[in-house]
Amino acid sequence: xxxxxxxxxxxxxxxxxxxxxxxxxxxxxxxxxxxxxxxxxxxxxxxxxxxxxxxxxxxxxxxxxxxxxxxxxxxxxxxxxxxxxxxxxxxxxxxxxxxxxxxxxxxxxxxxxxxxxxxxxxxxxxxxxxxxxxxxxxxxxxxxxxxxxxxxxxxxxxxxxxxxxxxxxxxxxxxxxxxxxxxxxxxxxxxxxxxxxxxxxxxxxxxxxxxxxxxxxxxxxxxxxxxxxxxxxxxxxxxxxxxxxxxxxxxxxxxxxxxxxxxxxxxxxxxxxxxxxxxxxxxxxxxxxxxxxxxxxxxxxxxxxxxxxxxxxxxxxxxxxxxxxxxxxxxxxxxxxxxxxxxxxxxxxxxxxxxxxxxxxxxxxxxxxxxxxxxxxxxxxxxxxxxxxxxxxxxxxxxxxxxxxxxxxxxxxxxxxxxxxxxxxxxxxxxxxxxxxxxxxxxxxxxxxxxxxxxxxxxxxxxxxxx
Numbered sequence: 001x002x003x004x005x006x007x008x009x010x011x012x013x014x015x016x017x018x019x020x021x022x023x024x025x026x027x028x029x030x031x032x033x034x035x036x037x038x039x040x041x042x043x044x045x046x047x048x049x050x051x052x053x054x055x056x057x058x059x060x061x062x063x064x065x066x067x068x069x070x071x072x073x074x075x076x077x078x079x080x081x082x083x084x085x086x087x088x089x090x091x092x093x094x095x096x097x098x099x100x101x102x103x104x105x106x107x108x109x110x111x112x113x114x115x116x117x118x119x120x121x122x123x124x125x126x127x128x129x130x131x132x133x134x135x136x137x138x139x140x141x142x143x144x145x146x147x148x149x150x151x152x153x154x155x156x157x158x159x160x161x162x163x164x165x166x167x168x169x170x171x172x173x174x175x176x177x178x179x180x181x182x183x184x185x186x187x188x189x190x191x192x193x194x195x196x197x198x199x200x201x202x203x204x205x206x207x208x209x210x211x212x213x214x215x216x217x218x219x220x221x222x223x224x225x226x227x228x229x230x231x232x233x234x235x236x237x238x239x240x241x242x243x244x245x246x247x248x249x250x251x252x253x254x255x256x257x258x259x260x261x262x263x264x265x266x267x268x269x270x271x272x273x274x275x276x277x278x279x280x281x282x283x284x285x286x287x288x289x290x291x292x293x294x295x296x297x298x299x300x301x302x303x304x305x306x307x308x309x310x311x312x313x314x315x316x317x318x319x320x321x322x323x324x325x326x327x328x329x330x331x332x333x334x335x336x337x338x339x340x341x342x343x344x345x346x347x348x349x350x351x352x353x354x355x356x357x358x359x360x361x362x363x364x365x366x367x368x369x370x371x372x373x374x375x376x377x378x379x380x381x382x383x384x385x386x387x388x389x390x391x392x393x394x395x396x397x398x399x400x401x402x403x404x405x406x407x408x409x410x411x412x413x414x415x416x417x418x419x420x421x422x423x424x425x426x427x428x429x430x431x432x433x434x435x436x437x438x439x440x441x442x443x444x445x446x447x448x449x450x451x452x453x454x455x456x457x458x459x460x461x462x463x464x465x466x467x
Contacts, residue, residue, distance in 0.1 A: 001018050007023060007026070011031065017038075021042075021043060022043060022233070024046055028049045029049075030221070031218075031221070034223065036227050038229075039228075040229065047234045051237040053211065066198070066199060069195070070194060071191065075213040081214035083270060084211045092178060094182040095108070102137070103145045104348075108139065109123070113166055118165060121157070122156055126156045131176060135150070139166075141165040147274065178190050186201050187199065218240075224252070228262070231265050232265055233266045234266070234268075235266060235271070236271065240273055245273050246278060246280075249282070261283070261286055263289070263290070267294070269296075271302055272300050273301055274301065276301050276325055279325070282306045282308075298321075300323075300324045301324035304326070308358075310333040312334075322346060324351065326350070328353070331357060334362050336360070341368045343369065344372055351374050352375045353375065353392070370392050375400065376422075377390070377402070378402050379411070379415075386417075388417070
């Protein structure tokens with residue numbers, strides 16, 4: 001049966017074979033898929049939105065320029081994800097960073113590793129003010145950012161619960177979020193209880209502006225449903241703090257596999273995951289899915305596409321850009337393909353382009369363009385991987401491609417790689433080959449900028465790429 005969903009209407013009881021067509025406008029809802037063989041279709045201008053408006057704005061006498069509003073029920077400091085007229089606002093951070101770039105390490109403060117014991121940090125920054133209740137962002141072992149709420153602050157020292165593992169062989173880095181001391185720039189906000197305090201973007205009156213806070217985890221929770229089609233939507237402003245939050249399209253809250261999912265011609269934007277461990281399209285235990293023609297963009301602190309233990313899934317002709325995590329990550333599973341996708345403009349911590357690992361088999365990366373990610377291609381434990389006809393580019397002096405310690409000799413033995421173009425700047429570090437793998441060797445003709453990477457002799461593989 002065909003159903004048209006108008007603004008403000010509840011979803012009907014869906015039956016197998018139904019087609020739900022959403023009218024233009026903003027539908028503030030979350031959908032749990034409880035029937036197989038259903039098509040969810042958005043007409044042009046149909047938006048699925050995980051946020052609700054912030055209301056009851058009052059201009060404060062002090063500090064000058066501050067406003068206070070009431071958050072929608074369910075909003076949390078770490079996931080509120082405020083937007084003003086479709087532009088991101090920034091949780092107050094010290095030092096300041098750009099909107100959506102809360103883990104820009106180049107702006108973080110440094111500390112000697114001896115100053116941090118995993119549950120506290122001593123630093124001159126903490127003298128003279130109390131930081132209790134603020135959030136500290138710590139760059140820790142594994143090249144990740146972890147967030148902790150400060151529970152004690154005195155004498156130039158702050159402390160928190162839940163131990164972290166900072167680096168002990170290099171300076172650490174940290175930033176402070178959601179603190180009164182960090183509010184100094186238009187577009188910033190802090191959250192205390194059910195109230196949000198903002199310095200409005202220049203020229204904005206909060207009483208007449210659309211300022212929203214995210215409260216819903218997912219647009220679509222597939223719950224193992226088979227033969228689902230999702231097409232034609234803009235999906236935006238979903239949020240979450242754990243591994244499954246802030247996801248536009250998700251399987252596996254129910255622990256069941258799903259089959260024959262189609263996700264096509266959608267725009268997925270403005271979704272946020274605080275922990276950075278999920279993805280805008282996050283599929284776990286899916287078989288034979290098709291992810292085609294989507295734009296996955298401007299999702300801060302969030303991967304683009306994550307396939308965990310999926311089989312036979314194809315992601316093709318998608319544009320994945322300006323997100324806050326790895327573009328496309330294949331974690332385990334078999335027979336998955338990413339082809340003819342564009343991945344670009346993401347420089348967040350641990351935000352690589354194409355990644356395969358977790359014992360995945362028969363993965364194919366073909367015909368993709370990866371530009372301005374940390375590392376365009378990373379290889380972890382995987383077997384019978386095929387990497388062909390990709391353009392892998394990097395504009396700084398880091399690695400363009402890397403094979404990590406768990407890319408074992410048996411992984412090299414089954415790797416097929418050909419027809420790729422690598423573009424790097426000087427110095428020409430095209431790949432890091434750990435565990436006694438040889439380093440890249442420059443061709444003797446510098447003008448041609450040709451670099452040769454030779455993998456283990458018994459693999460029979462030679463990679464020759466031209467900038």
